[in-house]
Amino acid sequence: MTSDVSLFVNPSAGRGRGARAAGPAADHLRRAGFGVRSVVGADAADALRRARAAVEAGTSALVAVGGDGMVSLALQAVAGTDTPLGVVAAGTGNDFARAAGLPLRDPAAAGRVVAEALKEGRIRELDLGRTGDRWFGTVLASGFDSRVNDRGNRMRWPTGRLRYDVAVLAELAALRPIPYRIALDDAPEREIEATLIAVGNGPSYGGGMRICADAEMDDGLFDVCVVGPCSRTTLLRVFPRVYRGTHPSHPVVTVHRAARVRLAAPGVTGYADGERIGPLPLEARTVPAAVRLLV
The missing domain is CATH 3.40.50.10330 (Probable inorganic polyphosphate/atp-NAD kinase; domain 1)
Incomplete structure (x- = not known):
């Protein structure tokens, strides 16, 4: 050293x-x-x-x-x-x-x-998520939010933040429930329909959107936020609550905790820490004390 x-x-x-x-x-x-x-x-x-x-x-x-x-x-x-x-x-x-x-x-x-x-x-040991050979510190996103990213990344106009606002509107117009297969830890795989599933090592993504509001970065577990099938109107009502982290109280939202999550869905890309990981299926697992953060 x-x-x-x-x-x-x-x-x-x-x-x-x-x-x-x-x-x-x-x-x-x-x-x-x-x-x-x-x-x-x-x-x-x-x-x-x-x-x-x-x-x-x-x-x-x-x-x-x-x-x-x-x-x-x-x-x-x-x-x-x-x-x-x-x-x-x-x-x-x-x-x-x-x-x-x-x-x-x-x-x-x-x-x-x-x-x-x-x-x-002064060192704080934090957990990280890992999917394949890729580490992530905050949230692995899939579903509506990742499709907005996909669409925004394909667009050449408009530029800046407006590009993603336009992508949100386009994805809202095309909103359909996504058929997922999900398995948490050693539980049997389940088939569900959802608008999005977010796997949080940390609580927020997108600059303060608290999608996994209660996630802690040193507890050895992910918080898994599932937004179930919903209409455009319901999604527009629920999504602003994400900034306050109050959305889990809505009936369409459920939160689970697990150290290992397996997700599969057709035509869905996973993004972790805002970076493209690749198409589902993906498996994410927590790695306790994987990084030594200066605090």
């Missing part, structure tokens, strides 16, 4: 906030006596290769500077290792940092947390 800290930077996160956030965070680390090296890749695959190389070389910490996509990429490098993870949340959603109680869009404060945590040995 060296005294160097690796800043894992996404320059484009939050319309450039990632690049701007790196400076104040690095300043705090240097004042605390740490050497700082930046890890920036030409693309996601190159960035991950460089991050893994830094971990293998014995960096004191890998500090993700950016949004949830950058944190997710960092998790692929540090999960299951002794290298601690720092987070300077400078993206749009920041759901991982929000769930962990870390500063949001305040790079100086986030840099101070990382520096002090390294000095004082």
